[in-house]
Amino acid sequence: MRRTPCPGIVLLLSIALLSAGGKTTQAQQKPAPIKASAIQILKAESTEVKLPPDFQMALYEDLIREVVKTGKFQHVYRDGETAAAKAPDLVLLRLTLLGFKEGSARARQVTTVAGATSIKVHAQFVTRSGQTLLERDIEGKVRFFGENLRATYNLSKAVAKVVRENF
Amino acid sequence: MQKYWLTCAAFTFRLRALLAISLGDRPMAQPLRRTGLVSILILAGLAALAGRALGQEPAPTSGVVHVLGLPDIKRNAHGKLSVGAGTLEFVAGTAKAAVPIAAIQDVFTGEDSKRMVGGAAGTISMFAPYGGGRFLSLFRKKVDVLTVEYRDPAGGLHGVIFSLPPGQAVLVKKQLVAKGAHASIPVEEEVEQRKADKKKKGEKKQ
Numbered sequence: 485m486r487r488t489p490c491p492g493i494v495l496l497l498s499i500a501l502l503s504a505g506g507k508t509t510q511a512q513q514k515p516a517p518i519k520a521s522a523i524q525i526l527k528a529e530s531t532e533v534k535l536p537p538d539f540q541m542a543l544y545e546d547l548i549r550e551v552v553k554t555g556k557f558q559h560v561y562r563d564g565e566t567a568a569a570k571a572p573d574l575v576l577l578r579l580t581l582l583g584f585k586e587g588s589a590r591a592r593q594v595t596t597v598a599g600a601t602s603i604k605v606h607a608q609f610v611t612r613s614g615q616t617l618l619e620r621d622i623e624g625k626v627r628f629f630g631e632n633l634r635a636t637y638n639l640s641k642a643v644a645k646v647v648r649e650n651f
Numbered sequence: 652m653q654k655y656w657l658t659c660a661a662f663t664f665r666l667r668a669l670l671a672i673s674l675g676d677r678p679m680a681q682p683l684r685r686t687g688l689v690s691i692l693i694l695a696g697l698a699a700l701a702g703r704a705l706g707q708e709p710a711p712t713s714g715v716v717h718v719l720g721l722p723d724i725k726r727n728a729h730g731k732l733s734v735g736a737g738t739l740e741f742v743a744g745t746a747k748a749a750v751p752i753a754a755i756q757d758v759f760t761g762e763d764s765k766r767m768v769g770g771a772a773g774t775i776s777m778f779a780p781y782g783g784g785r786f787l788s789l790f791r792k793k794v795d796v797l798t799v800e801y802r803d804p805a806g807g808l809h810g811v812i813f814s815l816p817p818g819q820a821v822l823v824k825k826q827l828v829a830k831g832a833h834a835s836i837p838v839e840e841e842v843e844q845r846k847a848d849k850k851k852k853g854e855k856k857q
Contacts, residue, residue: 527808536761537757537761537798537800538718538759538761538763538796538798538812540810541720541798541800541810541811541812542718542719542810544808544810545719545720545809545810546719561807562803562807562808562809563807563808564802564806564807565805565806565807566805567805631763631765632763633718633812
């Protein structure tokens, strides 16, 4: 007499196989990390969308801080730093402002749902020759807690996450 | 003791004699001498004012918060900001940072507001029952924002943001510009622009 396999075991095995297969495909899809020993962070360009100077500088300084924290680069150069010219495999991080909405901290704290501040940028990681290595649209928001400038911190954290995943 | 009284008496006599001469006992000379005395006093006052303006540095601005940017100072550190001879200095307790005025590329002023009850207490108050935290959030104070862009000796761009008591950012910017800092937008233009923006916001609300 032949024994039929338990349907529960079959189901579990198929789920395990499927998930393993999914993992392998994910691993195959994930691109190889970009190799670079140095990065130069440029000041965000805001030609069409105007970003107040304090937000612009806060974004720039937060970005440098967060990229340094990732530990992916031996050198993190500032905009205009002359030593960057000597770095062999330098990557430039260029941010172009796509949108900015200055909310109200008072409205946010009183209503919870209104008064959000958001900054949206197009981040480009390019080589010295201008070849684009990676580009993403990234957004930073303050919804509940914190003052308006916190949006720049949240945006920098999001950029740092992209750096961690791709370098 | 006797010697002391004698000295006092002599001093009083001399003072009386001096006043009698300067104010004039004779009726004809009185108005002329008074005018002379007044003009001397005015000249002395003007000289003192000029000496203060030329010789002394402006008083440091207190109640300043370092929002971000200075490498050796912690974020949100409270201290004093002063425009010295060739440097913009911020002192917070024992920590001190200076930015050379010649290296400043741009200075901007702005306005913002912050919670009266801030920091950890402010965050905890958000969870207060019956909307107590929200009620506290209604109370905000106005602050000025001063943004300074400068380059270090290696050419790297830096940005520093300070939060100052209302009306102080414009004064600091004026002092910096007077000492040679570069500013793309003149102080007056910036103030007018802000007024226009406020007017626009008011019209939108209506």
